[in-house]
Amino acid sequence: MKLFSTLAVQGPLQAGLLEAWTGVPVRPSFDPTSVLVERIASGERPDVLIAIESELHRPEFSELIAVEDAIPLVRTGIGLAVRAGAPAPSITTVDDLVAALTGARSVAYSRSGASGIRFARLLDELGIANQVTTRATVLRKGFTATALLDGRADLAVQQLSELRVIAGVDVIGPLPEAVQHYTTFAVAPGPRPEAAQLARFLAAEENQAAYARFDLQPLPPIPPH
Known part of the structure; x- marks a missing residue:
């Protein structure tokens, strides 16, 4: 499963979070959100995307993810x-x-x-x-x-x-x-069921300490509709 992620969360993901994931193996790729936009616009297709929350409404992402399925993840300054x-x-x-x-x-x-x-x-x-x-x-x-x-x-x-x-x-x-300027990041799954499972895992409360070690402030998940 392909994960495209902002650099902002590379630290905790590579310092143990992805190792703790027991589902389908994940192949992560890290870049600034602006570069992820370019890569997706050029035809690359990740299964899960972690990006600046406000950027998820871009048309480049519209065929890849459903914005309403995105989960607020963390913010940092x-x-x-x-x-x-x-x-x-x-x-x-x-x-x-x-x-x-x-x-x-x-x-x-x-x-x-x-x-x-x-x-x-x-x-x-x-x-x-x-x-x-x-x-x-x-x-x-x-x-x-x-x-x-x-x-x-x-x-x-x-x-x-x-x-x-x-x-x-x-x-x-x-x-x-x-x-100061704070940036909020969200995790957005594609259509694969495993993608939604990975997104929920990354946003789970038990993983908040892993983000905090890198000065990432966890955000509460969107409440169910």
Whole structure:
């Protein structure tokens, strides 16, 4: 069974959740939601999809899933990380955040990920886009914290759950609440009965601790009609 999933939940899925699944074997594939849209539009067909909840209404998904069958799964915010052991700037306030971003040698963010798209807008809102982007390390997709390990950047911005995946980095914390942006993800099964079973398993209450270890906040399932 093919599972297409956002990067945001790759950590808990690969750290034990999929191993705990006892049904039909699952072959997972991880990408930002925007890339999953492209892949499905090009003809790929997963059995189960985990994506940004608001994106499930896209026409690219209409023949693949029934939106009404989607189950709210988790949400997470955006955070910053440094290489393990490196000095960590304060990001408690918006002024602290501005100082950290403008003082960094290079900030890594993802061009196609939800966090990177929001971060680019935030730089404009804060009036520091030119200062930061001229020295930024921009990844098309993937985990931005990898740029800390190879020295391309000294700050990485991404969903907190994605920063937690990479060993050898320290997560400083979330953005200040005044500029924080939360993204909600849902799991949507295709028509196979096994797909619905997997979706319910991933959203089950007993798995909430697995998500919480990666700074993913579980959401209550949709009540029955």
